[in-house]
Amino acid sequence: MEKRRYTAFGRKYLLQNMPFFIVLALLFVIAWTHGEKQDVLFWISLFLFVAGCIGGLVWDKKRTTRFKCPQCGKLIRTPVVAERKGGDPIDYYCPTCDIQWQTGLREAED
Numbered sequence: 001m002e003k004r005r006y007t008a009f010g011r012k013y014l015l016q017n018m019p020f021f022i023v024l025a026l027l028f029v030i031a032w033t034h035g036e037k038q039d040v041l042f043w044i045s046l047f048l049f050v051a052g053c054i055g056g057l058v059w060d061k062k063r064t065t066r067f068k069c070p071q072c073g074k075l076i077r078t079p080v081v082a083e084r085k086g087g088d089p090i091d092y093y094c095p096t097c098d099i100q101w102q103t104g105l106r107e108a109e110d
């Protein structure tokens with residue numbers, strides 16, 4: 001088996017996270033500044049923030065189970081380390097090409 005680096009996947013992954021985090025941060029700030037008044041805007045932003053956090057987790061799970069082999073295009077649904085602890089690499093093995101793709105991504109540390 002060969003090991004190859006495929007950092008484009010990791011870079012795309014992190015880039016996709018950026019606007020998401022900015023929106024979440026904005027919602028948090030709105031909720032925070034309206035926290036004393038507890039007006040409509042407070043509840044809306046709080047609701048969207050919580051929904052965004054849950055949605056983000058689901059989206060994250062979806063993305064890590066939809067890896068396309070950059071060589072043959074095969075869809076790989078499970079990373080090499082399926083049950084990851086903090087710091088474990090999120091790499092994918094393609095049985096067709098016999099290559100383990102190293103994305104450079106790691107499971108977040110708790």
Ligand SMILES: [Zn+2]
Pocket residue numbers: 069070071072073074094095096097098
């Ligand atoms: Zn392949």
